[in-house]
Amino acid sequence: MSPRSCVNIHKEWDIVGARQLGREMAKEIGFGNVDQARIATAVSELARNIYLYAKHGQICFEHIHTNSQKGILMTAVDVGPGIKDISRVMQDGYTTSGGLGAGLPGVRRLMDDFEIESVVGEGTKIKAIKWIR
Numbered sequence: 001m002s003p004r005s006c007v008n009i010h011k012e013w014d015i016v017g018a019r020q021l022g023r024e025m026a027k028e029i030g031f032g033n034v035d036q037a038r039i040a041t042a043v044s045e046l047a048r049n050i051y052l053y054a055k056h057g058q059i060c061f062e063h064i065h066t067n068s069q070k071g072i073l074m075t076a077v078d079v080g081p082g083i084k085d086i087s088r089v090m091q092d093g094y095t096t097s098g099g100l101g102a103g104l105p106g107v108r109r110l111m112d113d114f115e116i117e118s119v120v121g122e123g124t125k126i127k128a129i130k131w132i133r
Helices: 013-029 033-054 103-110
Strands: 004-009 057-065 070-078 113-119 123-131
Touching: 004 013, 004 033, 013 033, 013 057, 013 070, 033 057, 033 070, 033 103, 033 123, 103 113, 103 123
Parallel strands: none
Antiparallel strands: 004 057, 057 070, 070 123, 113 123
16 A cells, blocks of 8 residues: 555445545554554544535545654545535534434544645635644
């Protein structure tokens, strides 16, 4: 597996593929079982959002290293409708799909670093990092 791998999200089954790839890369980097599950859960949420709201997009995974840390960077990108009110979407319990509303706030809690950029009518880009402890 290369240090950077991507999964295109076009159909519901791609959510499973993204989740599996994220978990495999996490294991390869050296994450334990609990963090592998956290990463896989975050990937599922990001991929599901792409599928539900943008219809298609991509999630990429990358090994990252600093002088003292190593981890995984996940980048989810779509060219969907964008998010009008990011602060509202980041509130626990907020949902437009009838789900539990744990999506993006849940991803933020599961990961160590989280960034979101969105432009209405252009799409959304989310970067999330998990570091090995």
